Amino acid sequence: xLKLRSHLVMTVAAILALISPSRAAGAAEAxxxxxxxxxxxxxxxxxxxxxxxxxxxxxxxxxxRALGNTDAVLWKIEKPGAPTSYLFxxxxxxxxxxxxxxxxxxxxxxxxxxxxxxxxxLSDSAMTTAxxxxxxxxxxKDGQTLQxxxxxxxxxxxxxxxxxxGMPGEFAxxxxxxxxxxxxxxxxxxxxxxxxxxxxxxxxxxxxAQKNGAKVxxxxxxxxxxxxxxxxxxxxxxxxxxxxxxxxxxxxxxMETLVQLYIxxxxxxxxxxxxxxAAEQGVPASAxxxxxxxxxVDRNAKMRDAAKLLLDEGAVFIAIGALHLxxxxxxxxxxxxAGFTVTAVE
Numbered sequence: 001x002l003k004l005r006s007h008l009v010m011t012v013a014a015i016l017a018l019i020s021p022s023r024a025a026g027a028a029e030a031x032x033x034x035x036x037x038x039x040x041x042x043x044x045x046x047x048x049x050x051x052x053x054x055x056x057x058x059x060x061x062x063x064x065r066a067l068g069n070t071d072a073v074l075w076k077i078e079k080p081g082a083p084t085s086y087l088f089x090x091x092x093x094x095x096x097x098x099x100x101x102x103x104x105x106x107x108x109x110x111x112x113x114x115x116x117x118x119x120x121x122l123s124d125s126a127m128t129t130a131x132x133x134x135x136x137x138x139x140x141k142d143g144q145t146l147q148x149x150x151x152x153x154x155x156x157x158x159x160x161x162x163x164x165x166g167m168p169g170e171f172a173x174x175x176x177x178x179x180x181x182x183x184x185x186x187x188x189x190x191x192x193x194x195x196x197x198x199x200x201x202x203x204x205x206x207x208x209a210q211k212n213g214a215k216v217x218x219x220x221x222x223x224x225x226x227x228x229x230x231x232x233x234x235x236x237x238x239x240x241x242x243x244x245x246x247x248x249x250x251x252x253x254x255m256e257t258l259v260q261l262y263i264x265x266x267x268x269x270x271x272x273x274x275x276x277x278a279a280e281q282g283v284p285a286s287a288x289x290x291x292x293x294x295x296x297v298d299r300n301a302k303m304r305d306a307a308k309l310l311l312d313e314g315a316v317f318i319a320i321g322a323l324h325l326x327x328x329x330x331x332x333x334x335x336x337x338a339g340f341t342v343t344a345v346e
Contacts, residue, residue, distance in 0.1 A: 040189035042256030064269025069332040072344035082314030089322030094198035112317040115209035120218035130222035137230035145173040177237035187251035219306040232290035239287035304334040
């Protein structure tokens with residue numbers, strides 16, 4: 001059985017295993033004994049934005065809508081001479097509103113013979129091996145420290161976040177900003193749920209596909225994902241981190257906002273919303289340029305190339321993060337440009 005977990009949780013678990021095995025084991029054991037609620041409780045921050053700054057809210061929604069291909073998470077892919085395939089946008093969260101697959105998604109999975117995920121093997125051993133080879137991407141080795149790039153208050157918050165993840169706070173200074181941003185993205189509630197065995201949406205899809213005998217493969221490797229994260233210029237990583245730290249106590253609210261965007265099929269508003277939050281903190285939209293180029297534009301093109309080889313054969317169900325679907329550089333547009341007919345299903 002494929003041992004698929006959230007990319008974030010697996011990354012943290014691998015780091016814990018590499019840096020502080022005994023501490024990591026203790027933290028995991030404590031979380032496993034927890035009895036987390038079925039659903040984490042958060043507030044939709046876009047609702048707050050609509051009340052506080054209606055003009056900004058309208059701009060966020062309008063920019064998201066203008067992006068294109070944001071009105072569905074399940075798409076049918078067709079090409080003459082090949083069986084029908086599907087593209088499905090996921091979220092790497094365990095919220096039951098996401099993990100309860102619709103009849104349409106289940107039917108689509110049953111019609112296919114291959115499941116293509118972003119990464120197929122996210123086992124502990126695979127993650128640990130990849131992370132051990134990518135130390136230069138994860139920690140500073142040139143004399144720089146994260147502490148020197150942040151204010152004392154910001155660094156204290158980073159130390160607290162690192163400690164919550166099961167590592168000694170003094171390790172915080174050596175981590176690259178992107179890694180801390182990943183830790184910030186997961187609330188205590190969600191982390192405990194996953195440690196206790198809650199399935200993220202990707203895992204649920206994999207379970208359904210394997211139940212129907214599908215072969216599971218990956219469109220990219222863990223090494224490629226880590227490289228894309230680390231490729232964002234350091235100064236932009238720091239700016240993004242500074243914004244994230246301002247909302248460190250609202251991780252559940254951030255996740256609820258993303259869940260609502262997914263449910264309402266407003267996926268295109270996710271990045272404009274992040275940029276609006278950054279603007280409130282005096283951080284320019286340009287701070288996200290490297291992230292968008294490396295994580296969305298470049299990765300999308302590479303996943304398109306990998307997916308095309310599968311789609312030429314047909315009967316494949318592609319499940320990747322939903323933010324890789326919208327816009328002119330999203331997978332929906334890229335596959336259409338490659339000659340496939342891509343139609344919204346739900």
